[in-house]
Amino acid sequence: MDKILQTGLSLGMSTTSGFHTGKPKPTESPSPPSTARSTRPTSALAAGPGATRARGATGRKSGRPCKPPDASSTTPASTLSTRPRPTATANPNGESERRIGKLVKGLPRDSYVIQTKWLGRAMDVKNYVHPSDAPYKTLKSSLERLELDYVDIYLVHGPTHPQSIKAVAEGLAKCAKEGLTRTVGVANYPNEKVLEMKAALAEHGIPLATNQVEFSILRRWPEVQGEIKACTVNGMDFQGYSAIANGRLTGKYTVENPPPKTYRFSSYPMEDIQETLAVLEKIAKARGKARASVALNYNISKGALPVVGIRNPEQARQAIDALGWRLSEEEMIELDRVSVEDTKTVFWQQG
Ligand SMILES: NC(=O)c1ccc[n+]([C@@H]2O[C@H](COP(=O)([O-])OP(=O)(O)OC[C@H]3O[C@@H](n4cnc5c(N)ncnc54)[C@H](OP(=O)(O)O)[C@@H]3O)[C@@H](O)[C@H]2O)c1
Structure with missing residues (x-):
């Protein structure tokens, strides 16, 4: 089954189409009491290159310093979390990376944080010929496009890679040890695979960030299923x-x-999320904030580092x-009451 799905992905099949169009399932779990609220600094945010289907690039500078790469470093990922991160998610032709490379050209390297990803493609012969080298070779190409010597965070894009987690870990560790990335991470992984990757990387002396x-x-879903908590417990950023x-x-x-049909994440019919939007609007009005700001603050308050696609200055x-x-505990409870749990695919x- 996995092989068929991976082949579909390799052929460009949508990863999410049709999965979020059912009725939203309300979340039943209550808000945590204020004492259990996230201790994440209130200044954590990552900026992605617009929406995933919008292949533009954006990024912001940060005044916070960032150390040069150190392969032996076991710096916990959370030390990076207070800095905004332009994310240069690799699209098929790497255009996001080229644009981000131009954007940061000439800026002091320690004034911004760059994150990019590797996607294991089942139909990509190199993935089989070089099972552990695939992430390494891909990062080398990314760095050429970015015109940088290293990235700060290198992610595995999804758990659908044809290689074993051990083989991927070997490739990621090589990237870190050679100074091509400061830290490594995963995306869309469920907890059990997160722990498997963490253990596999530990064999190479590299932490999962x-x-x-x-x-x-x-x-x-990641809150209800414990993915956020697992990151916190393991010294990782969610x-x-x-x-x-x-x-x-x-x-x-x-x-x-x-929204356009191509905007596929949490793509519930607008009719079905009116109650959620009404509560969001009420809180935003009372606070004199934009709804986007309140929605992002909700994520931060839950212990997440929001990765948001930004397309213009506003x-x-x-x-x-x-x-x-x-947000206050009362506001969080109000939003929780109209929130959606969703599921995995x-x-x-x-994850
Ligand atoms: N690991 C993965 O599998 C995965 C998957 C998806 C995304 N991501 C990462 O997450 C990043 C962000 O995700 P995303 O772009 O899919 O979703 P998002 O951040 O939820 O939505 C971004 C889109 O919302 C609109 N928008 C942003 N700020 C707004 C505001 N203040 N007011 C009104 N509209 C606003 C913009 O689109 P319009 O102006 O076009 O409406 C923007 O492109 C991506 O760049 C990528 O790095 C990762």
Whole structure:
């Protein structure tokens, strides 16, 4: 079954199409009491290259310093989490990486954090010929496009790689040891595979830095299933992508003006999420904030590092406005009551 799915992915089949179009399943778990609320700094946010289907690039500088690569470093990933990160997710032709490379050209290397990904493709012969070298070779190409000597975080894009976790870990460890990346992580991994990868990397003396999974008010699955907690317990960052549900949590889309069909993450019919949007709007109005800022603050308050796709200066401003404050416990409970749990898929989102 896995092989068939991987072949589909390799042929360009959508990873998410059709999976989120059912009725949203409300989350039953209550808000944690305030004492158990996230201790994540209020200044954590990662900026992705617009939406995943929008192949533009964006990034922000940070005043916080960043150490040069150190292969022997066991610096916990959480030390990186207070800095904004441009994410240069590799699209098929690497255009995001080229654009981000141009964007940061000339800036001091310790003034920004770069994250990119490797996707194991079943139909890519190199993945089989060089099972452990595939992530290494791919990162070398990414660095050429970025015109950089190293990235800060290198992720495995999804758990659908044809190689074993041990083989992937070997490749990731080689990247870290040769200084091509400061830290390594995974995306869309369920807890058991996170732990397997952590153990496999530990054999090479390399820590696992992060797990990146879809997380928002419209997808609390990783919170309910314990993926966020597992990251905290294991000294890792939990990154939550599609943090505003492809724009659905911003007020720009309505029943009359739904998002394009290609905006596939948490793609519930707008009719089905009206109650959620009404509560979000009420809290945003009371706070004098944009709905996007409140939605992102919700994620931060849950212990996630939101990865948000930004396409223009106003969207960047609203993302930044999610920082430096916290929703109250009452507001979190209100949002939890209208939140959606969602589920996982074997195709892609196992976490
Ligand atoms: N690991 C994975 O499998 C995976 C999967 C998906 C995404 N990601 C990562 O997560 C990043 C973000 O995810 P995403 O782009 O899918 O989802 P997102 O952040 O939930 O949505 C971003 C989109 O919402 C709109 N938007 C952003 N800020 C807004 C604001 N303040 N007001 C109104 N609209 C706003 C923009 O699109 P429009 O202006 O076009 O409406 C933007 O492209 C990606 O760049 C990628 O790095 C990872």
